[in-house]
Amino acid sequence: MTNFENRIGVKSLLDKVVTADEAAKLISDGDVVGMSGFTRAGDAKVVPMALAERAKNEKFQIDVYTGASLGPEVDKYLAEAGVIRKRGPFQADAGIRNMINAGQVTYVDAHLSHNAELVRQGIIGPIKYAILEAVAITEDGMIVPTTSVGNSNIFAEYAENIIIELNISHPETLIGIHDIYTPAEQGKRGPIPMTNPEQRIGTIGIKVDPAKIKAIVISEEPDAPSMIVPPDEETQTMANILLDFFRDEIKAGRLTNELMPLQSGVGSVANAVLDGFADSEFENLVVASEVLQDAVFNLIDAGKVRFAAAASITLTKELQEKVYGNLENYADKICLRPQEISNHPELIRRLGLISINTALELDIYGNVNSTHVSGTKMMNGIGGSGDFARNARLGIFVTKSYAKGGAISSIVPMVSHVDHTEHDVDIIVTEQGLADLRGLAPKERAAAIIENCAHPDYKEQLWDYYNRAVEATGNAQTPHILSEALSWHVSLAENKTMKKELAK
């Protein structure tokens, strides 16, 4: 535990250095706590672990709000220690997920761009403590975040007290890659002055009143590596289908070879699809996303991506070593921003993003479920997918056409939960093909989705439902047979398959 003093620019704060246990004692039962961290990157780690330790001898609960999903320290160990009462706005760990779906943790799933406004209004809050991982505190009292910004700026502004996890395992070369801009209150704010994702509009750290900093804990815990699986044949097919679509859009005069700023969602499928650009003719791409996963750095290395901005960097072990060991090579090509900015409708619409997110399931009319397995069990959360899909120039959803070895069709008569409505879904891609839904009415969409995207095993079954629904409703706007619309999910629960002939 050496060599941290030079990372604390405000020398009076050296007094505040304490152990994680001491810092954890500051938190009281019932506190609302805002923590740094976004998709396992830049999250508070040692104080939450000390809180979990403390819970062995003491009963207390807190509400935990973050940027997005945290690593196991919070979303597994702290949750399983019974410390988390309420959790928002995103998680992706089996530990907390199981507790959420057993009613042991109250989970508030929300659009990631909405949190900051809720903090301003005190709907989230009052925030007693912000626990923020930092790579340094500058001489003028700015907290420099590590591998994510997430909601840290807004937590720092509204929290009564701040605990810093000064993580000296993160390279100091991170200083300078952040661009912190926080809009003023609604009604008193101006436009966000960004017209291009490469433009810097803020500061390199989060300005705070140093008096709010009640403790600094020195940490050396690395970010938990991302657990995405590498591309497979089917995700490669999906990538190729999408690249061909972009080529057609260029021919139609709707895009140029540089495309538009790309957003790509969390998860293996979205990462794999982005990876597909590596061997393509596309160049000079700009990424304006929420998370930078492995694919983005591979594309920077391949000279395909010119610049990449997001709210966090989430890498596998292998990429972590490569990127953080050579950050100086990437420093002028990347930028980390608050999620209120990376996901802001104002910017997504102005910049004309192409947004690629993953669906859990979708229906024949183009409604997408991103969150709820069979309409009831929370998977991860909506994350930023709604911020992007609603406002993007092109709202693309990708998914394999089937799940669980074919027992599940990802395309169903009616989704069991809606996160993205028919109005927000432009393009659907499965390994079977692509449905371009732009400008189409529901029945036109149904034909495109069933024909182009459904798995062959389910095509006939989908047409059968659709045709009977058209008949039963007299060809209404959105034909459905309500007594049957969710029967595929019911069959899955009862017979372990959505396949009609097997279910009989």
Next chain:
Amino acid sequence: MTNFENRIGVKSLLDKVVTADEAAKLISDGDVVGMSGFTRAGDAKVVPMALAERAKNEKFQIDVYTGASLGPEVDKYLAEAGVIRKRGPFQADAGIRNMINAGQVTYVDAHLSHNAELVRQGIIGPIKYAILEAVAITEDGMIVPTTSVGNSNIFAEYAENIIIELNISHPETLIGIHDIYTPAEQGKRGPIPMTNPEQRIGTIGIKVDPAKIKAIVISEEPDAPSMIVPPDEETQTMANILLDFFRDEIKAGRLTNELMPLQSGVGSVANAVLDGFADSEFENLVVASEVLQDAVFNLIDAGKVRFAAAASITLTKELQEKVYGNLENYADKICLRPQEISNHPELIRRLGLISINTALELDIYGNVNSTHVSGTKMMNGIGGSGDFARNARLGIFVTKSYAKGGAISSIVPMVSHVDHTEHDVDIIVTEQGLADLRGLAPKERAAAIIENCAHPDYKEQLWDYYNRAVEATGNAQTPHILSEALSWHVSLAENKTMKKELAK
């Protein structure tokens, strides 16, 4: 037909004055046509009627895109003449609605702020003709719209040809109330420079190349009056509940007495709720909406509303006479803008709107259906409700707790169609009470909605479903029994009631 010349500032255009029949002949089978008009205001009238007439002797079809719903000339007579193949983005006439729900008109329901981007990308289009009602053409070649702007600016920019309906029954005092601003292409545009709804950022008319104007038809047809019904006891109760909520928000320090800019949706209920402000202590209110209905002008008269901006003015017969007969009294208090601006996510979020829209039905978890009766039959469309609800500071939905004399509960286990997801609905108001859903998880929301908003006749039935769903799913994130979730709608179809004991 006198005294129109002085309304045509570009004298070379006087040559273009023709009859409606002659103008209608310019349109060809298969054309995509953009028409002015937004909620029965400022719509093209005489050329569509001439098209309907022409269709008696000739078979042809066109695609019709507008601002929002048009009056009977288009959405009844032109539709029933069989001329409309595709229609978007909003309608509210029984004539076309019946055809849509019989598969005779293809209807593309869309967020009203999305249309302009789709026109820019050519997804809507190429637009062969724009038919635009105007009160005048200025000397510098600007088309001055009448009682709505809607999409007229973007249609005028992208249409190959323009037909003007110069409507001399509209007072010339309309000149100056419009504020036309059109963003540039995505990626090449700057921020929309508005920080306050009272600010003017554009021009008083739509700049066009006069060479695109192929015909000018003189019209004296008034706007079809709005058909909203006056407030009743229940809508008054809803207004009072909402006013009390605002008072509580002021006490909590989240609002001031001037509130925030108010948006209020189409329909009788939203109008009635706004009317409730008349006898309140609130003052200096600003309206930033899509449509200005009767209530807004009553509130201006009562000194409650200081300024009102929208994309259209839609009034009953009585209010039409009062307002248009004395427009000079209102001219400095109102402003009409393109719907891309009135509904722009950038502005809605920046300004912090309070948005009040009407739900057809909603479910115990806060998902809202605004469009589809029993999930299949289109009512009107989503209109701007999604633009507002998603981005507003406060997204409020109002509805009576029951419909059709009590046979229908507006609150159901699962909505049969989702337009606004659980993430976009902050407050629900029925005549029974208010549910404040901000910051709540699904099961917390269910308790608030059932207890505060459901009709007493359905409360027990809703609790019964919910409790059994919690049991059946092991207390999952969003408890549902999928085999039963839509059974209330099935029962309605089969037994003409959602009431369980009557259905038996």
